[in-house]
Amino acid sequence: MSETCNNDCGSCSADCAERDMRLAPNGKTNVKKMIGVVSGKGGVGKSMVTSLLAVAASRDGSRTAIMDADITGPSIAQIFNIHGKASVTPDGLLLPSSSEAGVKVMSINLLLENETDPVVWRGAMISGVLGQFWTEVAWGDVDVMFIDMPPGTGDVPLTVFQSLPVDGLVIVASPQEMVGMIVEKAVKMAGMLDIPIIGIVENMSYFVCPNCGEKHRIFGDSHVKQIAESYNIGTVEELPLESSWAALCDRGQIEQIRELPLQKLSEVIRNL
DSSP: OOTTOOSOGGGOOOOOTTOOOOOOOOTTEEEEEEEEEEESSSSSOHHHHHHHHHHHHHHTTOOEEEEEOOTTSOOHHHHTTOOSOOEEOTTSOEEOEEOTTOOEEEOGGGTSSSTTSOOOOOHHHHHHHHHHHHHSBOOEEEEEEEEEOOSSSSHHHHHHHHHSOOOEEEEEEOSOHHHHHHHHHHHHHHHHTTOOEEEEEEEEEEEEOTTTOOEEOTTOSOOHHHHHHHTTOOOEEEEEOOHHHHHHHHHTOGGGOSSOOOHHHHHHHHTO
């Protein structure tokens, strides 16, 4: 930081570590907690974990929202059976759509002409849309907002972490040893940006045999607990391979799940 800094980052072109790049929300948005859900790679069930955490928060009585930041691979609207175009307020702000249980959702699918249209955009345009999801959407009063992030540690996650007031991260992984290395990259990125990691969820950790009831580690032994210990991350959850959860997501009925997993992590988020 320059010795002549006046703390007015908006009028400054200097590239310093202390520069505050966060975007201000509009006057119709009041979010108390913002939790990013991230993964080092795709295909680990990040959107399902995001949805399960949102359902848990909603059932606890929290006013809950999800920002679907995975612009090129959005799935949150489908998981909550939300279709059609987003509404607009008289003063031009977008309104998030709501699920049957009242979870507010904003996704690029709600803005496209057809929800199956691909989003073939460069990073700068995607980052700009994410900023608009925060500044031009009238979210109202929200107790906890979950951000379903795109996988990896590239431009879009960096934009979200620097421009939105993220209070903590949940990292989603799978058991393979290679994934453990990728998880560490996500952990280190969070450390570089000074965002606390609330917990790690290892999805597809095991399969429970319907005949004998035994757990089978189909993808090998877990490494996530060792990673969590090495970085002093206190909450680790393991999710099984569960076909009924995938079916509920496919049908847009995730809110009909009976016994919610991720209870430890949900409690940590509730008490932040």
